[in-house]
Structures are given as structure tokens and as C-alpha cells.
Amino acid sequence: MYRNLIKNLRLLLSLFAMLCFSVPVFLSAETASEMNRRIQKEKAALKKIEAEIEKKRQRNLASKKKERSLLSEMEVIDRRLSLLKKEAALLELEIKKKEAEAAALSKRIDAVTLEINQGRKIILARIASIYKEKQGAALKILFAAQDYPDLLRKIQYLKTVARKEDALLTQFKARQLELEEKKGLMAEVMEQMVTDRETLAGKLSESRNERKKKDRFLARVRKERALFRKAIAEMTASSEKVRDLIVSLEKKKKALRAAIPGRFSAARGKLRWPSDGKLVSRFGRQKHPKFNEMIYRKGIEITPARGGEVRSVFGGTVVYADWFRGYGMMIMVDHGENYYSLYAHLARLLVGVGDRVQKDHVIGEVGRTGLSDGSKLYFEIRHQGKPINPTAWLQKRR
Numbered sequence: 001m002y003r004n005l006i007k008n009l010r011l012l013l014s015l016f017a018m019l020c021f022s023v024p025v026f027l028s029a030e031t032a033s034e035m036n037r038r039i040q041k042e043k044a045a046l047k048k049i050e051a052e053i054e055k056k057r058q059r060n061l062a063s064k065k066k067e068r069s070l071l072s073e074m075e076v077i078d079r080r081l082s083l084l085k086k087e088a089a090l091l092e093l094e095i096k097k098k099e100a101e102a103a104a105l106s107k108r109i110d111a112v113t114l115e116i117n118q119g120r121k122i123i124l125a126r127i128a129s130i131y132k133e134k135q136g137a138a139l140k141i142l143f144a145a146q147d148y149p150d151l152l153r154k155i156q157y158l159k160t161v162a163r164k165e166d167a168l169l170t171q172f173k174a175r176q177l178e179l180e181e182k183k184g185l186m187a188e189v190m191e192q193m194v195t196d197r198e199t200l201a202g203k204l205s206e207s208r209n210e211r212k213k214k215d216r217f218l219a220r221v222r223k224e225r226a227l228f229r230k231a232i233a234e235m236t237a238s239s240e241k242v243r244d245l246i247v248s249l250e251k252k253k254k255a256l257r258a259a260i261p262g263r264f265s266a267a268r269g270k271l272r273w274p275s276d277g278k279l280v281s282r283f284g285r286q287k288h289p290k291f292n293e294m295i296y297r298k299g300i301e302i303t304p305a306r307g308g309e310v311r312s313v314f315g316g317t318v319v320y321a322d323w324f325r326g327y328g329m330m331i332m333v334d335h336g337e338n339y340y341s342l343y344a345h346l347a348r349l350l351v352g353v354g355d356r357v358q359k360d361h362v363i364g365e366v367g368r369t370g371l372s373d374g375s376k377l378y379f380e381i382r383h384q385g386k387p388i389n390p391t392a393w394l395q396k397r398r
Helices: 002-019 029-062 070-133 137-143 148-223 225-256
Strands: 277-281 284-287 294-297 300-304 309-311 316-324 328-336 339-349 362-366 377-383 386-388
Touching: 070 148, 070 225, 070 316, 070 328, 148 225, 225 316, 225 328, 225 377, 316 339, 328 362
Parallel strands: none
Antiparallel strands: 277 300, 284 294, 300 377, 309 362, 316 328, 328 339, 339 362, 339 377, 377 386
16 A cells, blocks of 8 residues: 555656756856956955065064155055955955855745645645545556556556656655755855955945044145155155156167157147046146145146046056055056156056057046045156156147
8 A cells, every 4th residue: 555655656746846847046157157256366466465565564664763754654554445445345246246146045945945835735635635546556557458468568667657756756855955955055155144244344444444544644744844845855756766767668668679659749739638527736836825835746636527537648558557655556658759647546557567558548547545635646747757747738628
């Protein structure tokens, strides 16, 4: 009786499997692969930044007996801020990945749960039917054989059905195990998401604290004449280092007999502005409103419009894309004819040294790194290492 009942149940499960077949829903391999590549790329960038910050810290420790540089202190803050932002971005990416995993798991759990619930209803209904019919279904099939060969065929048929039903029973149990496994994975993913969100909140809090530290630092520079003079002197020294860098690059080009194609000299007054926004500080000698002292600005500052994209004003080759003391994150493009454009106070670099860029190519994003008291783009044009008035080269604004 029990054997017949099991056989009937197996047959029932066979029908159930056909009725309730469904395809598992998972995060697509392409999406997961792409997200993993992005995460690995961000992790590599973080390691590089951490190594640079440690190198900077060691240099500061080695020179702690000397007078500390204001711009070096500010750069340490900026680099720390940059690191925290990248760590936060990486955490957000990890959370996004976990959310996608949770969504896929949730769909699969719902599908398997539905299959199991439907199966239970059908099985219960079939058990009731078998109980009413008692037993003997298999015997009826065998007794219906017309001759001995037909009997052998029916026996083989029943054996085949039994094997298939065994496989279906195994599959049914596997579905139940899968459900438990997916529920366990879901719990782990949700727990990790909670941990990542807590860590993210901590990084954002640290970032706000670092930002306040820099704001207080800049407020002191603006208010205290001695600090202001020192900052200007250090910026002047940094500007001279930019000139030295350009002179060095030109010497290397001559040694290699390399030339940058293009006629930058013919573009005077025709260049598109490197960023959409308002001009807030001009080139040249100006009197400081608070300290009544003359200062010389070697470039201009632009407050960005929405988006804050930074564009190359002319075609050329990127010769510098990194931190530069006082300038923050900086990009310098060689346009040939000994003309260079410089973009500083950036939040993000989108090009690297050696990259060829065309006119209007987006090379970075406006930020507030370096000696900047807000989100501004600092822009210079230099010829033979000397700064020249950028507004004379840019298109007139109406």
C-alpha cells in the first residue's frame, strides 16, 4: 500500500514539476562583472591615495623641527578629504551591489516559495484522492496487459516512471534546501548592508569634520595678516615651481625633438571658457580688501555652473595631472609653441599624463582643493613658463 502511495505521489510530483517550472532570477553576470570591476578599480585608487598620504605624513614628521608649511598642512587636509570621499564612494558602490543581490535573492525566494506552496496544495489534494481510491492503480495497469510482451512493456514503463519520480523527489527536496540557503544568504547580505551603511555614515561624518577643519584654517588665513602673507609667499614659490616645471618640459621636448601640433597662438580671443560659470577673480595686480596690500594673481577664478565640468580650451597633451602644493588637484596641458593651460582646485581628474585631448574635451571636475575658499576653478595660461592674462585669449562674454 505504501509503495503504491509513494508511486502515486511521485507521479503527482512529475505533474507538479511541469506545472510549476520556473526559471531562477539572478543578477545578470554582465552587471555583476561590471560592478566588480568598478569596485576593484576604486580599491586600487584608494590604495594609491593611502600610500601618498602616508608618504606625505612621513615627510612632515621628518621636517617637524622646521617651520611648517601652511600649504603643506592644507594639502594633507585635502588629501584626507579626497581619501574619505573615495572610501564613501566605494562603500556606496558596495551597498548598491548588495541591494542588487538582495533584489535577486528576494525574487528567487518568492518563486521557490510559490512553487512549494502550490505543490503542497496539489499533493494534499492527491493524497485525499489516493485514499479514496485505496490502492491497486499499478496492478490495474499490469492486469490490463493483453499478452506477455505487453506485460513486459508495462513493467518497463512503470520502472521508467518510478525512476523519473525519484529524480523529481530529489529535485523537490533540492528546492526546499535552496529556499533555506537563499534565506540564509539574504540574511547575510542584509547584515552586511547595515554594516556598510554604518561605516558610510562614519566616513561622511569624518569628511564633514575635515571640511570644517579646512574652513577654519582658511578663515585664519583670511583674518590674520601674518598667515596671509605667509600663504601668499608660499603660493608665489609654488607658482615659480610651475614655471620651472614648464621649462623642464620644454627642454625634454627639445632633446627628444618632439613637437605638439596646432596653432595656439592663432586662437587668441577665440577660446571657449574652460568652465561655465561666473568670473570671480581677475588676472594681475589687485589690492587686498582687508589688509590693503597689493597681490598679483597669475590666473583667474571661475565659480562653476551646475555640473562643474572642466574643459580643455585647446587641443594638446596632458603633461601634469596630480596634486600640486597650493593648487590642489591640478591638470596642465601642453598646446605647443611653448603655450600651456593650467586647471586647478579640482575635485576629480579625468585624464592622466600623456593623454591627448581635443578642444572642449572634459578633463576634470571643479572642486575646492588647494588655497581655495569655495568651489572654484583656477585657470592659467602660460607662455614660456610665464603667466599671461587668460581673459585676453578667451571669447568675450556678453
